[in-house]
Amino acid sequence: MKASDRHRAILELVQTREANVEQLTEALGVSEATIRRDLAVLHKQRRLVRTYGGATALVGVHEPEASLEERKAAQREQKERIALAAAAHVRDGDTVMLDGGTTCAALARHLLARSDLHVVTNNLLAVATLANAPGIQVTLLGGDLRSSSMSTLGPLAELLLTRVSVDTAFLGADGVVAGFGLCEASAQQASLKDCMIRRAAQVIVLADSDKLGRARQQHWTPIEREWRLITAASAGEAALEPFRALLGVQVEVVDALDAPDTRAL
Structure with a gap:
């Protein structure tokens, strides 16, 4: 297992409880020396707190939010592949919700060939793409x-959501943590996502590999219903297993290298 995959798995494991070195060693199948080195690296990066014999989640600290241009550039190939896979869940005649974010904006581009489609969105990047689509x-x-x-x-966006319902809501997030939900930089973002979830027959979360297990913001939207996660294979099994x-x-x-397999959809 690569160091990046181990680090992601360790952060996932300590989200819900304090974990000691022995538990982490058993869970990841590596030596205690490797786990101790990983914990030292993650502690230095201020991604967790070292405790006597183990580690626990870092609480009350958040990372600066990336700029729009930084988010557009990050994991661009993954986002395009994820967006293409997401588009396979949309049929002509559907009503869909597109959340904010660059992955949902990428999804909008893959919907241009649909007909009789109704898109409800707070994403101005998606609006610019779809505005003149027949x-x-x-x-x-x-x-x-x-x-x-x-x-x-904000309140006006949430009020409008009480007047509509959709077949599918496609959601993005700053981070997605199994058992916790979607992590966001502001309470308003988290609240709006909760409203979107309540108004959709189906919920699909679009998250590149860097978002899995990421809990560096302070506001959360739990998903207390059935939902689908679309992500990249490069996340690795250690990051995917908690969701499975x-x-x-x-x-x-x-797969970032091949077209998504949608034969089972």
Whole structure:
């Protein structure tokens, strides 16, 4: 297992409880010396807290939010593959919800060929893509502009969501942690995602490999229902296993090198 995969798995394991070196060694199948080195690295990076004989999650500390341009550039190939796989879940005549974020914006580009499609979104990047597409009706969720993500949120956006329902909601996040939900930089973002989840017949979370097990923001949206995660194979089994173990969660993995396999959909 690569060091990056071990680090991600360790962070996932300490999210719900303190874990000692022996437990981490058994869970990951590596030596105690390797685990101790990993814990030292993660502690130095301020991603967890060392305890006597083990480690626990870092609480109350968050990382600076990436700029829109940084998010556009990050994991671009993964996001395109994930977006293409997500588009396979959309049929002509559907009503879908697109959350803010660059992966959902990428999904919008893959919906241009659909007909009789209704897209409800707070994502201004997606609106710019879909605005003149024939056969696609766009409903923009009004509200306060969040310029750092080019999306809307707040009470007005949440109010409009009480008046609509959709077949599928596609959600992004700053981080996705098994058993916790979606991690966000602001309470308004977390609250709006909760409203989206409540208004959708099906929920699909789009997350590149860097988002799995990532809990560096302080606001959360639990997903207390069945949902699907679409992510990249490069995440590795250590990062994917906690999601596969959850009841009601379907994990769809996209190979970054090949077109997504949608034969079972």
